[in-house]
Amino acid sequence: MAELARDLHCEAVQIFSRSPRGGKPREFTESEIMRMRQILDESDIRPLVVHVPYLVNLAHDGGKTRDYAREVLTLDLKRSDALGCAFCVVHSGHHEDEERGLANVASLLREVLEEYTPKCRLLLENTAGQGGEVGRRFSSLAAVISVLREEGFGDCLGICLDVCHAFAAGYDVRLPETWAAIGEELRGVTEEGLVYLLHLNDSQHPLGSRRDRHAHVGEGYIGVDGFGTILAVAPKSWFCVGEDIAGILETPIEIPGDYLKDMGILREIRGAG
Numbered sequence: 516m517a518e519l520a521r522d523l524h525c526e527a528v529q530i531f532s533r534s535p536r537g538g539k540p541r542e543f544t545e546s547e548i549m550r551m552r553q554i555l556d557e558s559d560i561r562p563l564v565v566h567v568p569y570l571v572n573l574a575h576d577g578g579k580t581r582d583y584a585r586e587v588l589t590l591d592l593k594r595s596d597a598l599g600c601a602f603c604v605v606h607s608g609h610h611e612d613e614e615r616g617l618a619n620v621a622s623l624l625r626e627v628l629e630e631y632t633p634k635c636r637l638l639l640e641n642t643a644g645q646g647g648e649v650g651r652r653f654s655s656l657a658a659v660i661s662v663l664r665e666e667g668f669g670d671c672l673g674i675c676l677d678v679c680h681a682f683a684a685g686y687d688v689r690l691p692e693t694w695a696a697i698g699e700e701l702r703g704v705t706e707e708g709l710v711y712l713l714h715l716n717d718s719q720h721p722l723g724s725r726r727d728r729h730a731h732v733g734e735g736y737i738g739v740d741g742f743g744t745i746l747a748v749a750p751k752s753w754f755c756v757g758e759d760i761a762g763i764l765e766t767p768i769e770i771p772g773d774y775l776k777d778m779g780i781l782r783e784i785r786g787a788g
């Protein structure tokens with residue numbers, strides 16, 4: 516991964532630290548971690564981000580599904596720390612009752628963070644709201660984090676903003692006024708910047724479709740002009756932490772080089788802006 520990221524001239528990377536489809540993860544060896552860190556540091560690639568497997572459901576009421584989510588999340592935080600990664604990204608999961616689901620997410624995160632205090636920051640990713648997914652509203656994610664902040668866990672938490680998911684959930688990220696509206700929505704919950712990372716995917720489905728299908732940058736409904744707005748406005752928004760906020764591609768890949776085209780378009784936009 517590190518060699519590939521270096522060869523593709525990535526500026527940041529996101530990985531799964533294990534198979535995203537589950538199963539028992541392989542242990543890392545000291546030497547492979549050192550080798551990876553060396554390549555990433557030499558190439559100035561940061562942050563390193565770990566994505567938690569999609570199949571965990573933090574919003575579940577109880578039983579085996581909840582136990583499994585707690586176990587996987589705790590282990591992924593430990594593995595993220597072992598890799599020296601900055602952020603660990605997780606989806607909230609799904610529940611037929613959004614409010615109850617989010618309350619379950621908060622209680623599960625509390626348990627996980629009571630058991631293990633991560634060095635990396637755990638980021639809740641906004642969802643498209645597909646198939647009962649909870650956490651499509653930024654204010655809902657901020658509310659979960661605020662509850663835990665009051666209990667002293669806030670320093671470990673933040674939000675990862677996926678522009679494809681936001682678009683599918685009904686936020687028209689192509690327009691500057693939508694970013695202002697997201698700011699207003701968040702200000703109703705907190706004055707503190709919570710967004711630490713962007714996922715820069717285009718969307719195969721239209722605004723508000725509630726369908727989570729990523730497209731190559733410029734080939735979906737967000738489009739090149741939409742990404743122009745995103746790159747100009749998002750890093751300057753008060754709720755994003757730092758103008759040098761990193762963006763991650765999760766666009767479809769056939770071969771690793773497919774990222775080059777997406778990165779090329781984004782760099783062209785950045786250069787022009």
Ligand SMILES: [Zn+2]
Pocket residue numbers: 640677714765
């Ligand atoms: Zn994403």
